[in-house]
Amino acid sequence: MKKYMVAAALILPCSILKINAQVSGSANPEMGNAQYSAAKSNPASAARFSGDNSNDSTVTVSVKGLLNLIPDTYVATFNILQTAETAEMTEQLMRDRINKFKAKLAGSGVDVKDMHVDMISFVPKYDIQTENRLFSKTYNEIPAGFEMQKNLNIRYHKAEQLDDFVTLAAQAEIYDLVKVDCFHSNMETFKDSLRARCLAELKGKLKSYEALNLKLDTLRKTIGEEFNTISPASRYYSYQAFSRASTKAFRKNGSQNNVNETEKTISRYYMPLALESFDMTINPVILEPVIQLTLQVSVKYHLRSLSRYYLITPVGESKKLILK
Structure with missing residues (x-):
């Protein structure tokens, strides 16, 4: 797995299946089986x-x-989303997950100075409550809980460390690797x-x-x-x-069956x-x-100009000018 792709999930399908020439592969715009x-x-x-x-x-x-x-330096960003019924519970659950992740990172050799928590958002969530009246219904928004998002940025120096970070994040119920920035x-x-x-x-x-x-x-x-x-x-x-599967057999038999394609x-x-x-x-x-x-x-x-210039003296003589 390459570690530099901006991802919305921890596991990315980054491998290339080589079924043709060794120096070509499926990622070849000249071949008919690829959509780019x-x-x-x-x-x-x-x-x-x-x-x-x-x-x-x-x-x-x-x-x-x-x-x-x-x-020689990388910064991985993990997004953490937490919801709960109350603001206090939301903050506590978020803190527990982050502390658990940071403790596991410290146990793997990451310095506390190389971790930074970035607050992204903290907003109430609403639900719809139906109020029945004699001749009508009223729909009212009522508070149903809170949602908090934070990012945890981790600085490290060896690319292969990211594999360990992904495993440790999953153990802390963190599954969103947002991006990896590279520096020198x-x-x-x-x-x-x-x-x-x-x-x-x-x-x-x-x-x-x-x-x-x-x-x-x-x-x-x-x-x-x-x-x-x-x-x-x-x-x-x-x-x-x-x-793609061949549809010649369907046309030959006159069948009108629909073909359900897989993703x-x-x-x-x-x-x-x-x-x-x-x-x-x-x-x-x-x-x-x-x-x-x-x-x-x-x-x-x-x-440089190739033109030649001459100067006519008062006595009628011509002299070539040398322009440098």
């Missing part, structure tokens, strides 16, 4: 070397880089590494373009950067893999950004969901 809930996730990258077709006076050179970073404590350092690699790649491209005899005006240029951070939770997709299982899988959309990738091989850092560096150069 997401569009193409890796659009083709734009041209990285182009000129301005309007006047051929500019050249834009860009580099796209990708860095796959394994998280040294994110800025990796951003700098990605930027340095992209700039080095950009310099290499510019040097290779010298063979085209392009005279780039280094004094007239603009530079732009676009940085993005993609969390694992945003890269999960779902599909339904199934094979098809929804599978989910993690799909990171594809490498083909980038010029360079740091840590390309990944085994588990990762934080993906992307950076695109673009430089727009103006081409």
Whole structure:
């Protein structure tokens, strides 16, 4: 079970059944047995070397880089819902469940400082009471109890710990894993590494373009950067893999029997950004969901003018001007 999918329940159907080629699997948009809930996730990258077709006076050179970073800190959020007839009883039952869960977490090695209880809501619940009169009925709302919701956030550092948290939560009658957020404590350092690699790649491209005899005006240029951070939770997709039963036998026999279809299982899988959309990738091989850092560096150069200028002196001589 992957631990990064935003879930409404503790157990998620995240496995992929591979019944075709090993590198394809059921999660293949070209196959006819899958219905997808997401569009193409890796659009083709734009041209990285182009000129301005309007006047051929500019050249834009860009580099796209990708860095796959394994998280070192996670925060899991469990939602706890409690109802009771009175406010006091609701609060007491909620406190008992949370304390039981926190005690089990502490027993598994989680520090109390890594737990935080977040109050979400505390509202009365109403029921309808019917009041019979001589010629009519009146429906009145009356207090029927209270509902309280709290979230328990847990910080941890090893992905496999979440399996234990799910088991401990169920023992405390907590069954709703809301989400898991991923972080890295040294994110800025990796951003700098990605930027340095992209700039080095950009310099290499510019040097290779010298063979085209392009005279780039280094004094007239603009530079732009676009940085993005993609969390694992945003890269999960779902599909339904199934094979429909043949209805030829029904049509052949002339039967008009209705076919009752069973509910098809929804599978989910993690799909990171594809490498083909980038010029360079740091840590390309990944085994588990990762934080993906992307950076695109673009430089727009103006081409040097090839026009020649002459100066006519007062005595009628022409001299060539050298423009640098």
